[in-house]
Amino acid sequence: MSLASTLRDLHVPGKPLVVPNAWDAASARLVEAAGFPAVATSSNATAAILGYDDGEEAPVDAVLAAAAGIARSVSVPVTVDFERGYRLAPAELVERFTATGAVGLNLEDSDPAIGSMVDPAEQADFLAAVRAAAGDALVINARIDLFIRGAGDTAAAIDRATQYLAAGADCVYPIGVGDLDVIGTLVEGIPGPVNVGYGAGAHSIADYTARGVARISFGPMFQRTLYARFAETMLPAVQADRNPFAG
Secondary structure, three states: OHHHHHHHHHOOOOOOOEEEEEEHHHHHHHHHHHOOOOOEHHHHHHHHOOOOOOOOOOOOHHHHHHHHHHHOOOOOOOOEEEEOOOOOOOOHHHHHHHHHOEEEEEEOEEEEOOOOEEHHHHHHHHHHHHHHHHHHOEEEEEEEOOOOOOOOHHHHHHHHHHHHHHHHOOOEEOOOOOOOOHHHHHHHHHHOEEEEEEOOOOOOOHHHHHHHEEEOOOOOOHHHHHHHHHHHHHHHHHHHHOOOOOO
Protein backbone atom coordinates (compact mmCIF):
# COMPACT_ATOMS: atom_id res chain seq x y z
CA MET A 1 0.00 0.00 0.00
CA SER A 2 1.31 3.46 -0.90
CA LEU A 3 1.79 6.15 1.72
CA ALA A 4 -0.99 8.15 0.04
CA SER A 5 -3.39 5.23 0.35
CA THR A 6 -2.36 4.75 3.97
CA LEU A 7 -3.03 8.42 4.72
CA ARG A 8 -6.35 8.40 2.88
CA ASP A 9 -7.55 5.34 4.78
CA LEU A 10 -6.76 6.98 8.13
CA HIS A 11 -9.59 9.50 7.62
CA VAL A 12 -12.43 7.67 9.36
CA PRO A 13 -15.45 9.60 10.67
CA GLY A 14 -15.81 8.96 14.38
CA LYS A 15 -12.32 7.45 14.57
CA PRO A 16 -10.28 10.49 13.64
CA LEU A 17 -6.73 10.76 12.46
CA VAL A 18 -4.97 12.90 15.09
CA VAL A 19 -2.03 14.70 13.50
CA PRO A 20 0.23 16.96 15.59
CA ASN A 21 1.71 19.60 13.30
CA ALA A 22 5.49 19.61 12.93
CA TRP A 23 7.73 22.26 11.39
CA ASP A 24 11.05 20.56 10.72
CA ALA A 25 12.67 17.12 10.58
CA ALA A 26 13.40 17.01 14.32
CA SER A 27 9.82 17.78 15.36
CA ALA A 28 8.48 15.38 12.72
CA ARG A 29 10.60 12.59 14.16
CA LEU A 30 9.23 13.33 17.62
CA VAL A 31 5.68 12.99 16.27
CA GLU A 32 6.52 9.67 14.65
CA ALA A 33 8.35 8.41 17.75
CA ALA A 34 5.29 9.22 19.86
CA GLY A 35 3.35 6.71 17.78
CA PHE A 36 1.24 8.94 15.55
CA PRO A 37 0.48 7.34 12.17
CA ALA A 38 1.10 10.49 10.11
CA VAL A 39 2.82 13.86 10.31
CA ALA A 40 1.22 17.15 9.29
CA THR A 41 2.90 20.51 8.86
CA SER A 42 1.68 24.01 9.63
CA SER A 43 2.29 26.77 7.08
CA ASN A 44 2.55 29.29 9.89
CA ALA A 45 5.14 27.20 11.74
CA THR A 46 7.09 26.45 8.57
CA ALA A 47 7.14 30.11 7.57
CA ALA A 48 8.46 31.01 11.04
CA ILE A 49 11.50 28.76 10.79
CA LEU A 50 12.20 30.08 7.30
CA GLY A 51 12.09 33.67 8.54
CA TYR A 52 8.84 34.77 6.89
CA ASP A 53 5.27 35.58 7.83
CA ASP A 54 2.47 33.17 7.01
CA GLY A 55 0.31 33.80 3.94
CA GLU A 56 2.57 32.55 1.12
CA GLU A 57 5.28 35.05 2.10
CA ALA A 58 7.94 32.30 2.12
CA PRO A 59 9.44 31.39 -1.27
CA VAL A 60 7.84 28.26 -2.67
CA ASP A 61 11.25 26.67 -3.27
CA ALA A 62 12.04 26.98 0.44
CA VAL A 63 8.64 25.59 1.44
CA LEU A 64 9.07 22.60 -0.87
CA ALA A 65 12.59 21.99 0.42
CA ALA A 66 11.27 22.05 4.00
CA ALA A 67 8.57 19.55 3.06
CA ALA A 68 11.15 17.29 1.43
CA GLY A 69 13.33 17.40 4.55
CA ILE A 70 10.42 16.34 6.73
CA ALA A 71 9.23 13.59 4.37
CA ARG A 72 12.76 12.23 4.12
CA SER A 73 13.14 12.08 7.91
CA VAL A 74 10.15 9.87 8.76
CA SER A 75 8.60 6.65 7.50
CA VAL A 76 4.96 7.65 8.05
CA PRO A 77 2.87 9.69 5.56
CA VAL A 78 3.46 13.44 5.55
CA THR A 79 0.77 15.96 4.70
CA VAL A 80 1.74 19.59 4.13
CA ASP A 81 -0.14 22.82 4.66
CA PHE A 82 0.46 24.27 1.20
CA GLU A 83 -1.71 27.37 1.59
CA ARG A 84 -3.39 28.01 -1.78
CA GLY A 85 -0.64 26.47 -3.86
CA TYR A 86 1.73 29.46 -4.07
CA ARG A 87 0.14 30.46 -7.37
CA LEU A 88 1.50 27.41 -9.16
CA ALA A 89 -0.55 26.01 -12.02
CA PRO A 90 -2.08 22.65 -11.04
CA ALA A 91 0.19 20.48 -13.20
CA GLU A 92 3.35 22.24 -11.98
CA LEU A 93 2.07 22.18 -8.42
CA VAL A 94 1.59 18.41 -8.52
CA GLU A 95 4.91 17.74 -10.25
CA ARG A 96 6.92 19.82 -7.80
CA PHE A 97 4.98 18.79 -4.72
CA THR A 98 5.10 15.04 -5.31
CA ALA A 99 8.86 15.30 -5.78
CA THR A 100 9.15 16.18 -2.07
CA GLY A 101 7.90 12.75 -0.98
CA ALA A 102 4.93 14.23 0.90
CA VAL A 103 1.63 12.56 0.02
CA GLY A 104 -0.99 14.99 1.29
CA LEU A 105 -1.63 18.72 1.17
CA ASN A 106 -4.03 21.35 2.43
CA LEU A 107 -5.30 23.80 -0.15
CA GLU A 108 -7.31 26.77 1.12
CA ASP A 109 -10.09 28.74 -0.53
CA SER A 110 -9.16 32.30 0.37
CA ASP A 111 -6.47 34.48 -1.14
CA PRO A 112 -3.55 34.56 1.33
CA ALA A 113 -2.42 37.96 0.07
CA ILE A 114 -5.68 39.85 0.73
CA GLY A 115 -7.85 37.46 2.73
CA SER A 116 -10.82 37.46 0.37
CA MET A 117 -12.75 34.27 -0.32
CA VAL A 118 -12.31 32.60 -3.69
CA ASP A 119 -15.50 31.84 -5.60
CA PRO A 120 -16.42 28.24 -4.71
CA ALA A 121 -16.83 27.17 -8.34
CA GLU A 122 -13.38 28.57 -9.15
CA GLN A 123 -11.88 26.74 -6.19
CA ALA A 124 -13.65 23.52 -7.18
CA ASP A 125 -12.18 23.81 -10.67
CA PHE A 126 -8.72 24.33 -9.17
CA LEU A 127 -9.09 21.27 -6.93
CA ALA A 128 -10.36 19.20 -9.86
CA ALA A 129 -7.32 20.17 -11.91
CA VAL A 130 -4.98 19.21 -9.05
CA ARG A 131 -6.78 15.89 -8.70
CA ALA A 132 -6.56 15.23 -12.44
CA ALA A 133 -2.83 15.89 -12.41
CA ALA A 134 -2.18 13.88 -9.24
CA GLY A 135 -4.41 10.87 -9.74
CA ASP A 136 -4.51 9.04 -6.42
CA ALA A 137 -0.94 10.02 -5.48
CA LEU A 138 -2.01 12.92 -3.24
CA VAL A 139 -4.54 13.22 -0.44
CA ILE A 140 -6.22 16.60 -0.86
CA ASN A 141 -7.56 18.33 2.25
CA ALA A 142 -9.68 21.25 1.03
CA ARG A 143 -9.68 24.03 3.60
CA ILE A 144 -12.79 26.19 3.93
CA ASP A 145 -11.92 29.65 5.26
CA LEU A 146 -15.38 31.17 5.74
CA PHE A 147 -15.22 31.11 9.52
CA ILE A 148 -11.79 32.72 9.86
CA ARG A 149 -12.62 35.35 7.22
CA GLY A 150 -15.69 36.64 9.09
CA ALA A 151 -18.20 35.00 6.78
CA GLY A 152 -19.02 31.99 8.93
CA ASP A 153 -22.17 30.64 7.37
CA THR A 154 -22.85 26.96 8.02
CA ALA A 155 -24.99 26.43 4.93
CA ALA A 156 -22.38 28.11 2.71
CA ALA A 157 -19.64 25.97 4.27
CA ILE A 158 -21.60 22.80 3.54
CA ASP A 159 -22.16 23.95 -0.04
CA ARG A 160 -18.45 24.64 -0.54
CA ALA A 161 -17.51 21.33 1.05
CA THR A 162 -19.91 19.44 -1.21
CA GLN A 163 -18.46 21.09 -4.30
CA TYR A 164 -14.88 20.42 -3.21
CA LEU A 165 -15.51 16.76 -2.47
CA ALA A 166 -17.23 16.36 -5.85
CA ALA A 167 -14.15 17.94 -7.45
CA GLY A 168 -11.91 15.28 -5.95
CA ALA A 169 -10.95 16.43 -2.46
CA ASP A 170 -10.51 13.60 0.04
CA CYS A 171 -11.35 15.67 3.12
CA VAL A 172 -12.57 19.18 3.92
CA TYR A 173 -11.36 21.47 6.67
CA PRO A 174 -13.71 24.23 7.89
CA ILE A 175 -10.99 25.95 9.87
CA GLY A 176 -11.92 28.17 12.81
CA VAL A 177 -15.04 26.31 13.91
CA GLY A 178 -14.99 25.72 17.66
CA ASP A 179 -18.65 25.27 18.52
CA LEU A 180 -19.44 21.58 18.92
CA ASP A 181 -23.02 21.96 17.74
CA VAL A 182 -21.86 23.71 14.56
CA ILE A 183 -19.26 20.99 14.03
CA GLY A 184 -21.97 18.36 14.41
CA THR A 185 -24.16 20.16 11.86
CA LEU A 186 -21.28 20.40 9.40
CA VAL A 187 -20.38 16.72 9.78
CA GLU A 188 -24.02 15.72 9.24
CA GLY A 189 -24.38 17.90 6.16
CA ILE A 190 -21.04 17.28 4.45
CA PRO A 191 -20.83 14.13 2.32
CA GLY A 192 -17.26 13.21 3.23
CA PRO A 193 -14.55 13.33 5.91
CA VAL A 194 -14.25 16.52 7.97
CA ASN A 195 -11.08 17.91 9.58
CA VAL A 196 -11.30 20.24 12.60
CA GLY A 197 -8.66 22.22 14.42
CA TYR A 198 -8.06 21.36 18.06
CA GLY A 199 -7.95 25.01 19.02
CA ALA A 200 -6.76 26.16 22.43
CA GLY A 201 -8.08 23.13 24.28
CA ALA A 202 -11.65 24.20 25.01
CA HIS A 203 -12.76 20.76 23.84
CA SER A 204 -11.19 17.33 23.99
CA ILE A 205 -10.36 14.89 21.24
CA ALA A 206 -13.22 12.78 22.60
CA ASP A 207 -15.62 15.71 22.08
CA TYR A 208 -14.65 15.98 18.42
CA THR A 209 -14.70 12.22 17.98
CA ALA A 210 -18.26 12.09 19.29
CA ARG A 211 -19.29 14.60 16.59
CA GLY A 212 -17.99 12.29 13.87
CA VAL A 213 -14.96 14.21 12.66
CA ALA A 214 -12.34 12.31 10.67
CA ARG A 215 -9.22 14.36 11.36
CA ILE A 216 -7.95 16.61 14.15
CA SER A 217 -5.00 18.94 13.63
CA PHE A 218 -3.24 21.54 15.75
CA GLY A 219 -1.70 24.18 13.48
CA PRO A 220 1.27 26.05 15.00
CA MET A 221 0.18 25.36 18.61
CA PHE A 222 3.05 23.07 19.58
CA GLN A 223 5.72 25.28 18.05
CA ARG A 224 4.32 28.36 19.78
CA THR A 225 4.16 26.55 23.11
CA LEU A 226 7.75 25.35 22.79
CA TYR A 227 9.10 28.72 21.73
CA ALA A 228 7.18 30.52 24.48
CA ARG A 229 8.73 28.16 27.03
CA PHE A 230 12.17 28.91 25.58
CA ALA A 231 11.60 32.66 25.82
CA GLU A 232 10.19 32.52 29.34
CA THR A 233 12.77 30.25 30.96
CA MET A 234 15.96 29.71 29.02
CA LEU A 235 16.67 33.22 27.78
CA PRO A 236 16.22 35.05 31.11
CA ALA A 237 18.33 32.42 32.86
CA VAL A 238 21.19 32.80 30.40
CA GLN A 239 20.97 36.59 30.54
CA ALA A 240 21.24 36.42 34.33
CA ASP A 241 24.12 33.92 34.09
CA ARG A 242 22.14 31.20 35.85
CA ASN A 243 22.11 27.53 34.94
CA PRO A 244 18.66 27.08 33.35
CA PHE A 245 18.81 23.37 34.13
CA ALA A 246 19.55 23.75 37.82
CA GLY A 247 16.83 22.71 40.23
